[in-house]
Amino acid sequence: MDHTAHEPEKHHGLRRHGTASWGTAVKATLHCLTGCAIGEILGMVIGTAAGWGNVPTMVVAIALAFLFGYSFTLYAVLRAGLDLKAAIRVALAADTVSIAVMELVDNLIIALTPGAMDAELSEGLFWYALLGGFAVAFLITTPVNKWMIGRGKGHAVVHAHH
Known part of the structure; x- marks a missing residue:
């Protein structure tokens, strides 16, 4: 007997009528934030330590944020049994908008914080601007992810492979 027919309201955090739960959106955004944070912090540390402008x-921080963000999803869907080509398509579909919004907001916060662009790694301003940017980006990206998941896009693509 198929018991899924008796579960009308939820499947992987998705509700009927094209809406996603806030919990699912938060989890998707935290997933995105983790990859973005690792990549961006690494890029900022590399560029700042090397004395780059x-x-x-x-550019390096954003590129690494996308790389790490995609790699987390790639790892998960490869473990679920997808081949590399399919896994890449899923990662691009699942994460591109989320990472782009997160990076846009985070880097805008950093750029608009007086003195943050010139702060050194040892200065609190560097870390406060970076982490504060992530916090604001999380708040803005979560509703974007909720909207996308509710329409079967973004991280909803990954849920089909769990």
Whole structure:
């Protein structure tokens, strides 16, 4: 007997009528935030320690944020049995918008925080701006993810492979 027919309201945090739960959206955003934070912090540390200017440092940080964000999803869907080509498609579909919004907001916060772009790794301002940017980005990206998941996009694509 198929018991899924008797579960009308939820499947992987998705509700009927095209809406997603806030819990599912928060989990998706935390997943995105983890990859973004690792990549961006690593990029900022590399660029700042190497004495690079603001633009090359931000480019490397953003590139690493996307790389780490995608790699977390790739790892999960490869473990679920997808081949590499399919896993890459799923990661791109699941994470691109979420990472892009998170990076846009986070880097905008850093750029708009007076003195943050010129702060050194040893200064609190560097870390407060970076972490504060992540907090604001999380708050803005969560409703975006909720909206996308509710329409079968974003992290909803990954849930089909769990």
